[in-house]
Amino acid sequence: MFKRNKEIRQAKGDIPLWAIAERLGVHENTFYNWMKTEMIGERRQKVIVAIKEIREELQKD
Template sequence: MFKKRNENIEKAKGSIPYWVIAEKLGVHENTIQNWMKKEMDEERQRKVMLAIEQIKKQIGKER
């Protein structure tokens, strides 16, 4: 029916809420959710994935 978009980001983010990723990128949570509705260009995907990696590292340090 509908093609899954940005699957790599969905997989990478796991249980990280969109608002945390948005905060890291300096955008509103709704912006991230809108980006997820369409396949992102490579540059935007790279930025989002980098933010997710940084969040995961931070979470790991806090444990």
């Protein structure tokens, strides 16, 4: 099986992909399509930042 974006998948843990997509302001189908190919550059950074922000919010609750 192909596993692309391993770092993102590990970082997201149990955060649903739709929540990350919502944070990024894109449709969840768009985000699923992004996950099909290895992300690089600015897009990758934005996703990682979004995951960190969501994690911080979850820890506050």
